Amino acid sequence: MSLRELYQEMIIDHGRAPRNFGALSTANHCQMGHNPLCGDKLTLYVVEQQGVVTDIKFEGAGCAISVASASLMTEAIKGKKIDDIEKLFSEFHHLVTEGKAATIDLGKLAVFGGVAEFPIRVKCATLAWHTLNAALHNNSDPVTTE
Numbered sequence: 263m264s265l266r267e268l269y270q271e272m273i274i275d276h277g278r279a280p281r282n283f284g285a286l287s288t289a290n291h292c293q294m295g296h297n298p299l300c301g302d303k304l305t306l307y308v309v310e311q312q313g314v315v316t317d318i319k320f321e322g323a324g325c326a327i328s329v330a331s332a333s334l335m336t337e338a339i340k341g342k343k344i345d346d347i348e349k350l351f352s353e354f355h356h357l358v359t360e361g362k363a364a365t366i367d368l369g370k371l372a373v374f375g376g377v378a379e380f381p382i383r384v385k386c387a388t389l390a391w392h393t394l395n396a397a398l399h400n401n402s403d404p405v406t407t408e
């Protein structure tokens with residue numbers, strides 16, 4: 263089996279049986295993401311404590327790439343600091359647009375390198391990451407008009 267085939271198998275596997283799938287009642291960040299180009303939708307539930315993502319789950323539906331990306335992202339970032347997650351996101355973005363990581367080993371996330379050949383799929387692969395970014399940067403204070 264070639265590396266490319268192995269990568270495709272992994273995306274199909276995670277697309278069919280996503281890890282960390284479901285709601286999380288203990289979440290202190292919750293964010294919805296939508297990729298209208300493909301119809302991918304997801305909701306992220308994040309538990310963040312003192313700058314560390316201690317737990318994360320997601321719900322939603324979409325193409326195999328978007329679901330697999332969310333699944334592998336939750337595995338990759340659980341237990342990581344927000345600073346490190348931001349570095350990972352910028353590397354991941356480089357991977358899916360350029361076909362390879364720039365500086366660090368992305369581990370399992372490297373399976374998305376093939377997405378670079380299909381620019382329309384980049385948004386599918388990065389939806390979960392953009393949603394996470396928004397989730398971690400929203401202001402959790404209640405909204406007031408004054």
Ligand code: ZN
Pocket residue numbers: 297300301302324325326327328385386
């Ligand atoms: Zn998609």
